[in-house]
Amino acid sequence: MSTKITFGNFKGGTGKTTNSALISYHLARKGYKTLLIDLDPQANATSLLLKTAQNEKKETISFPKTLMTAISEENLSQIITPIVKNLSLLPGFADFTSYPLFIEKKFPDSQKDRIFFLKKLITTIEKQYDFIIFDVPPTLSIYTDSSMVASDYIVIVLQTQERSLVGAEAFIQYTQELYDTYSSEVNFDIVGILPVLLKNTSPVDQTILEQSKEKFGSENLFKNVVRNMERVKRYDLIGITNPDESHKRDMHDLRLHELYSKITDELLTRMNK
Numbered sequence: 720m721s722t723k724i725t726f727g728n729f730k731g732g733t734g735k736t737t738n739s740a741l742i743s744y745h746l747a748r749k750g751y752k753t754l755l756i757d758l759d760p761q762a763n764a765t766s767l768l769l770k771t772a773q774n775e776k777k778e779t780i781s782f783p784k785t786l787m788t789a790i791s792e793e794n795l796s797q798i799i800t801p802i803v804k805n806l807s808l809l810p811g812f813a814d815f816t817s818y819p820l821f822i823e824k825k826f827p828d829s830q831k832d833r834i835f836f837l838k839k840l841i842t843t844i845e846k847q848y849d850f851i852i853f854d855v856p857p858t859l860s861i862y863t864d865s866s867m868v869a870s871d872y873i874v875i876v877l878q879t880q881e882r883s884l885v886g887a888e889a890f891i892q893y894t895q896e897l898y899d900t901y902s903s904e905v906n907f908d909i910v911g912i913l914p915v916l917l918k919n920t921s922p923v924d925q926t927i928l929e930q931s932k933e934k935f936g937s938e939n940l941f942k943n944v945v946r947n948m949e950r951v952k953r954y955d956l957i958g959i960t961n962p963d964e965s966h967k968r969d970m971h972d973l974r975l976h977e978l979y980s981k982i983t984d985e986l987l988t989r990m991n992k
Contacts, residue, residue: 721845721851723845723850725874727890737767745983746852750805754799758815783798853869879915913941914941960972
């Protein structure tokens with residue numbers, strides 16, 4: 720059985736997609752078979768990983784069907800896309816915006832069936848993977864509900880700004896409410912809060928970090944903090960670069976991959992505890 724993790728926050732632009740993709744990438748580099756499921760209709764994680772695959776394979780990737788079609792046919796395996804060694808993607812598409820209407824029509828009389836439908840589909844593919852990572856939109860929605868009830872762990876991505884802190888608090892509160900509602904059928908836990916610095920040396924960032932420790936407990940924050948790195952912004956344009964390829968190796972790549980290797984190790988340690 721795979722370990723399933725949702726990365727979330729009710730504030731957009733916190734680095735949730737970037738971190739879920741880079742941690743997925745490093746789980747794969749550590750030898751774990753990993754699947755990233757893009758449940759955000761904006762499909763930013765899909766865009767990032769497709770560019771990563773094109774860097775590796777030097778070819779354009781096409782899809783026989785969209786995620787919405789695969790869901791309606793109840794066959795997710797037909798669009799699983801290999802990205803790099805040990806890492807695959809269940810890609811998102813713009814038509815996934817129709818999922819709430821689709822699921823409401825399918826189960827007009829049962830909110831529970833609507834929320835648990837995706838979990839049922841995932842059980843048909845999860846044996847192939849050690850980890851399944853969900854990237855979800857920063858909204859209170861059927862997308863987020865579906866991923867959380869299917870998950871074993873939640874990672875809260877907290878950018879060091881006031882609105883992100885409020886969004887993290889709201890996400891944690893909602894997580895508890897969802898757990899209480901379906902306590903007999905779910906078994907997820909918040910494994911930690913991953914801080915993402917808006918500015919590396921800003922007093923405001925340090926203040927938000929201290930407030931986060933007071934609100935959530937310092938032991939619940941990842942020790943490894945995501946620093947603001949220009950290279951991450953470049954990845955959005957060209958995809959994640961392979962640090963093992965000599966012609967692409969540079970100081971910025973190495974530092975970034977070293978950091979995410981440590982963050983991934985800490986995530987594994989926290990789940991083991």
